[in-house]
Amino acid sequence: xxxxxxxxxxxxxxxxxxxxxxxxxxxxxxxxxxxxxxxxxxxxxxxxxxxxxxxxxxxxxxxxxxxxxxxxxxxxxxxxxxxxxxxxxxxxxxxxxxxxxxxxxxxxxxxxxxxxxxxxxxxxxxxxxxxxxxxxxxxxxxxxxxxxxxxxxxxxxxxxxxxxxxxxxxxxxxxxxxxxxxxxxxxxxxxxxxxxxxxxxxxxxxxxxxxxxxxxxxxxxxxxxxxxxxxxxxxxxxxxxxxxxxxxxxxxxxxxxxxxxxxxxxxxxxxxxxxxxxxxxxxxxxxxxxxxxxxxxxxxxxx
Numbered sequence: 001x002x003x004x005x006x007x008x009x010x011x012x013x014x015x016x017x018x019x020x021x022x023x024x025x026x027x028x029x030x031x032x033x034x035x036x037x038x039x040x041x042x043x044x045x046x047x048x049x050x051x052x053x054x055x056x057x058x059x060x061x062x063x064x065x066x067x068x069x070x071x072x073x074x075x076x077x078x079x080x081x082x083x084x085x086x087x088x089x090x091x092x093x094x095x096x097x098x099x100x101x102x103x104x105x106x107x108x109x110x111x112x113x114x115x116x117x118x119x120x121x122x123x124x125x126x127x128x129x130x131x132x133x134x135x136x137x138x139x140x141x142x143x144x145x146x147x148x149x150x151x152x153x154x155x156x157x158x159x160x161x162x163x164x165x166x167x168x169x170x171x172x173x174x175x176x177x178x179x180x181x182x183x184x185x186x187x188x189x190x191x192x193x194x195x196x197x198x199x200x201x202x203x204x205x206x207x208x209x210x211x212x213x214x215x216x217x218x219x220x221x222x223x224x225x226x227x228x229x230x231x232x233x234x235x236x237x238x239x240x241x242x243x244x245x246x247x248x249x250x251x252x253x254x255x256x257x258x259x260x261x262x263x264x265x266x267x268x269x270x271x272x273x274x275x276x277x278x279x280x281x282x283x284x285x286x287x288x289x290x291x292x293x294x295x296x297x298x299x300x301x302x303x
Contacts, residue, residue, distance in 0.1 A: 002286050003239060004225060004239065004242055004282055005283075007246075008225075008242070008275065011275055015218075015268050015269075015270075015272040016268065016272055017268070018268030019269050022263055022267075023184065023186075023265050026185075026263035027182050029263065030263055030264070034259075035258050035259070036173070036260060038259055040258075041255040041259035044213075044256075045098060045259060048217055048255070049094075049095055051219075052217050052220050052274075053094060053095035053122070053216060054091070054124075054125035054220075055125075055152065057088055057122040057129070058226075059087075059145045059149050060085075061125065061127060061132075062130070062132065062144075062145045063080060063084040063129075063141075063149075064081075064130055065129075066145065067080050067081050067084070080142065084145075091122050092119050092122045093115065094160075095118045095121070095122065096118035098213075132227075132230035144229060147281060151277040151281045152219060156212075158215075159215030160212035163269075164209065167186075167187075168188060168190075168192040168203075168206040169183050169187075169189060169209040170182075170183055171205050171207070171260065171262065173259070174201060174205045179199045179201060184265075185263070185266070208263060209263075209265065210266050210267075211253060211256055211266040213253070213261075214253040214262075214266070214270030215271070215273050215274045216274070217248060217249045217274075218270065218271045218274025218275055218278070219274055219277075220249060221245040221246055221249065221274070222281065223241065223245060224241040224242040225238075225278055249271055253271060
């Protein structure tokens with residue numbers, strides 16, 4: 001949406017500023033904000049990523065409705081159908097990982113039950129996407145769904161796996177326990193395996209940069225970008241929804257500092273990665289809409 005270009009850019013620049021600021025004051029910010037086992041912080045650690053992953057479930061519902069209405073053979077529907085099912089299951093799994101893990105309410109014996117907590121939310125998002133896509137042009141909506149899903153995959157791989165696995169930055173909560181020294185985000189912790197063995201900590205304690213929770217929470221800002229393609233009469237409210245999602249992302253991000261899981265630069269980088277994907281999707285959709293008409297909206301392009 002053209003009207004969201006400035007808010008998205010402003011949010012992107014804000015998280016870039018947090019990243020830069022954190023490069024100079026990470027340690028002092030963590031020292032000032034730390035409240036170990038803060039109830040609200042633990043709650044957001046456990047459940048804060050669910051709305052972000054819900055975007056993926058929403059698009060799976062959109063894809064399911066679009067595939068159902070495609071006038072093609074069952075074989076031609078099979079591949080996108082499998083892709084939607086796999087991505088939905090991935091959204092359920094990854095949104096549930098932290099509910100009972102060391103990053104949430106730490107009860108390892110219940111860790112597998114996290115999926116039972118996450119599943120109803122993902123089903124609700126998928127149902128909402130399915131309802132929104134009813135009666136839309138299947139070809140445009142299918143392409144739109146894959147654009148959003150591809151952007152989410154790139155963002156989440158970078159923000160929750162890729163960069164973390166290269167830098168192995170120690171979390172603040174193990175630094176204050178004397179496991180290792182403070183490492184700025186650009187300094188790789190080369191001896192993390194030896195530290196894991198010596199102190200009996202897991203590799204999860206060396207995944208501070210960037211903040212995966214902030215990256216996933218930032219994806220909630222994708223909703224105001226994608227919903228106008230289906231809810232034409234709600235477009236005027238999208239800026240307000242975007243600001244709400246932005247504030248939610250900040251809440252999740254700073255809660256990670258409070259519980260000692262991340263530094264200021266971590267949440268800045270996590271939010272920046274998420275917003276880069278949102279900006280790309282918004283630009284693709286805006287340009288395509290300007291060229292071909294509304295994507296997937298009744299009365300728009302229905303090829």
